[in-house]
Amino acid sequence: MATLLIVGSYLSPYVRKVLACLETKGIAYEVDHFVPFFGDDRFSRLSPLRRIPVMVDGDLVLSDSSVICQYLEDRWPTPALFPADIADRARARWLEEFADTRMGDVFIWRLFNQMAIRPAVWGEKGDRGLFDRTVREEVPPVLDYLESEAPADGFRFGAALSIADISVAAFFRNAAWVRFRIDADRWPKTAAWVGRVLASPAFTRLATIEDALLRVPIAEQRAALKAMGAPISAETYAGTAPRRGIISL
Ligand SMILES: N[C@@H](CCC(=O)N[C@@H](CS)C(=O)NCC(=O)O)C(=O)O
Structure with missing residues (x-):
């Protein structure tokens, strides 16, 4: 089975939340890193709200960090990230x-x-x-x-x-x-x-990657992440130009 994929940016707090759960549970994953708003047309089909993170696990596609974290807990219950009581x-x-x-x-x-x-x-x-x-x-x-x-x-x-x-x-x-x-x-x-x-440990591992990324221009981030050994996916749902979000606050 293909490695679980997280679509989203290492600099997003919602992606960080999901990656911290994956790291704590010791689940293998790949990241399709791109800055939010850069998703292409395929990303629009994957993520109806055009938001990150999105998780792809085989034929299961989930949006929303809370939904994803609950799935990770149900599928890989140990170590538990939700209290027993x-x-x-x-x-x-x-x-x-x-x-x-x-x-x-x-x-x-x-x-x-x-x-x-x-x-x-x-x-x-x-x-x-x-x-x-x-x-x-x-x-x-x-x-x-x-x-x-x-x-x-x-x-x-x-x-x-x-x-x-x-x-x-x-x-x-x-x-x-x-x-x-x-x-x-x-x-x-x-x-x-x-x-x-x-x-x-989960946050400090991620912090090393995040801190290095902060200094890299957007267009060069995927290559820089690969060079530093981050688990970056071969394919991407990113386009070359940002689009305005479809949810406004
Ligand atoms: N409730 C969502 C919020 C996700 C969210 O707001 N992600 C931001 C990035 S930090 C995003 O994708 N923004 C792009 C947009 O709003 O179009 C979750 O928990 O996953």
């Missing part, structure tokens, strides 16, 4: 949803989009005012909530990493690339929790 499983899914939706809005669509995606993909100047307003007004309630959830030690549901930890921490990589750091005096438990998750 039913109430905790539900809590973990809620934290995953909070991260994907609210942290996605704030950290990706407001911060990362303004300072990284608009200049790099669209050749536009980011809105610094929106960035500053978001950091001042929208980020603190997100971090206040995470502080109320952050464990004093270990991970959110004990000693083992779970989907909740992975989903939350994934966004702070992108936030750091646009120079946002958690203020550890104001949100000490969150800063320490995210630090522990990002120090886990």
